[in-house]
Amino acid sequence: MANIVENIRQQINKVVKNSISKAVEKEELPELKIEEITVEAPKEKSHGDFSTNIAMQTARIAKKAPRQIAEIIVNNMDFKSTYIEKVEIAGPGFINFYLNNDWLYDSLRDIQRLREEYGRIDVGGGQKVMVEFVSANPTGPLHMGNARGGALGDCIASVLERAGYDVTREFYVNDAGNQIEKFGASLEARYLQLIKGEDAVEFPEDGYHGEDIIEHMKNYIEEHGDKLIDVDSSERRKVLVEYALPKNIERIRKALEEYGVKFDVWFSEQSLYDSGEIEETLEYLKEKGYTKEEQGALWFKATLFGAEKDDVIVRNNGVPTYFLADIAYHRNKFLKRKFDRVINLLGADHHGHVFRMKCGVEALGINPDKLDFVIFQLVRLYRNGEIARMSKRTGKAISLTDLLEEVGRDAARFFFNTKASGNHLDFDLDLAVKKSNENPVFYVQYAHARICSMLKLLESDGIKVPNVDIANVCLLDKEEEIELLRRLAQYPEEIRLTAETLEPSRLTRYVLDVAAAFHSFYNACRVRGEEGEIMKARLILVESTKIVIKNVLELLSINAPEKM
Numbered sequence: 428m429a430n431i432v433e434n435i436r437q438q439i440n441k442v443v444k445n446s447i448s449k450a451v452e453k454e455e456l457p458e459l460k461i462e463e464i465t466v467e468a469p470k471e472k473s474h475g476d477f478s479t480n481i482a483m484q485t486a487r488i489a490k491k492a493p494r495q496i497a498e499i500i501v502n503n504m505d506f507k508s509t510y511i512e513k514v515e516i517a518g519p520g521f522i523n524f525y526l527n528n529d530w531l532y533d534s535l536r537d538i539q540r541l542r543e544e545y546g547r548i549d550v551g552g553g554q555k556v557m558v559e560f561v562s563a564n565p566t567g568p569l570h571m572g573n574a575r576g577g578a579l580g581d582c583i584a585s586v587l588e589r590a591g592y593d594v595t596r597e598f599y600v601n602d603a604g605n606q607i608e609k610f611g612a613s614l615e616a617r618y619l620q621l622i623k624g625e626d627a628v629e630f631p632e633d634g635y636h637g638e639d640i641i642e643h644m645k646n647y648i649e650e651h652g653d654k655l656i657d658v659d660s661s662e663r664r665k666v667l668v669e670y671a672l673p674k675n676i677e678r679i680r681k682a683l684e685e686y687g688v689k690f691d692v693w694f695s696e697q698s699l700y701d702s703g704e705i706e707e708t709l710e711y712l713k714e715k716g717y718t719k720e721e722q723g724a725l726w727f728k729a730t731l732f733g734a735e736k737d738d739v740i741v742r743n744n745g746v747p748t749y750f751l752a753d754i755a756y757h758r759n760k761f762l763k764r765k766f767d768r769v770i771n772l773l774g775a776d777h778h779g780h781v782f783r784m785k786c787g788v789e790a791l792g793i794n795p796d797k798l799d800f801v802i803f804q805l806v807r808l809y810r811n812g813e814i815a816r817m818s819k820r821t822g823k824a825i826s827l828t829d830l831l832e833e834v835g836r837d838a839a840r841f842f843f844n845t846k847a848s849g850n851h852l853d854f855d856l857d858l859a860v861k862k863s864n865e866n867p868v869f870y871v872q873y874a875h876a877r878i879c880s881m882l883k884l885l886e887s888d889g890i891k892v893p894n895v896d897i898a899n900v901c902l903l904d905k906e907e908e909i910e911l912l913r914r915l916a917q918y919p920e921e922i923r924l925t926a927e928t929l930e931p932s933r934l935t936r937y938v939l940d941v942a943a944a945f946h947s948f949y950n951a952c953r954v955r956g957e958e959g960e961i962m963k964a965r966l967i968l969v970e971s972t973k974i975v976i977k978n979v980l981e982l983l984s985i986n987a988p989e990k991m
Contacts, residue, residue, distance in 0.1 A: 444464065768799065
């Protein structure tokens, strides 16, 4: 698929390599072994469209000053049949490339030809990637950390799909271990209290105090009465967990679907115990000599793989730790289900888990570089300029469902992706519902709706967007037109960079820039009533902007409204 920016990079690479070969032949430069030439877009527009520091890279081998090398390279350049218009040397030896506008017009033709497929590239080559995200504790409702992780993870998965990867979205259901025991104890206590009275049993100190626990037990009693009163405690807890847990998981699934997040796989932690994979993993680690017994517990020798300390994998009461289950889970991902790469999204409080998990993966004989982590920071909600902790509707801690009721899916997903994952996010609830240009999602959606209204109005006058092959798009040469063209041409490259960095905030920034460039164009350039050929070219530019904005919003799982 088309990524014209990548093609230009390759063009520049070829031009520079051919120039160096020519200079070596003429003995102006010694033989230089160059595998890859770094070509980047400079931050300053005045420094051209692209730049390379190859002269500085080769100075030591060539035994010449970088600027002298740059002059030799430029003097031997042939950039006929490329988009390069001129080349300049800057500073200590940077080579700056200035392009003609043909690449922008070719990008416009790509947009018109590819339409909703514009932006699809193939850097992934069909590689199998799993993105595991949210994986919330199923004992309660989804909170703001889950909401941010959901927006980030889903967008990362969508971008990787656009970049040519075969992506699976996975939710890891923690339906085993300590939190489930705690959940069972909490359900049992509420069950007994509802039947025998609140003072009949003491509620566990570390139990789950949520209203949902009481609600589950009221429903259970309504359906089944007091038939568990005389049953053994462990059996009673098991029955109550089997009743309440699927309901919680279903609530989580529904809340996420309302949020626009659909998982391909809901993977049960308990299944690792039932299938014997926990035991298999433990035996493997023992056989390899990666375990030791100490203080009555079994430890994983993480220090063998560069960690600062070893970790307990089986407690002294014989119960496996969460870490052992996690190693078994990753063994399942890589070795059983054959994923080429795994990306896990974790809240900042789990950052300590990253390196030890990579050690666990390495112990399984898997390259730890195949396991990536995206660590995201906390969210602070603000209302009326103050930190908001309670839901307007329920008066309790704000859940994902409450957030969606208050600001809607579009604003929630856009806002959660406006900051890099490693930065704290201040979410202004008042701004998220504002119908003004201050609200970033409104600003972008309004640009799309404005274009739709414009095209509809012109169509009512019998004016349609012409075929790009019969229009003269080279007439688009005003500053505002060129700036908008540049933004649109950048989209496939933004997909590449977002897939590389796993930072969806690039895309919200990008689409805001497109909307801003469109509003500038709209204020400076008429479409309706303009001379025929210019009007045709501008119509194509306007419709292409609509296509790109819609493509980005759909990638973020946000509506692109036709009127507002």
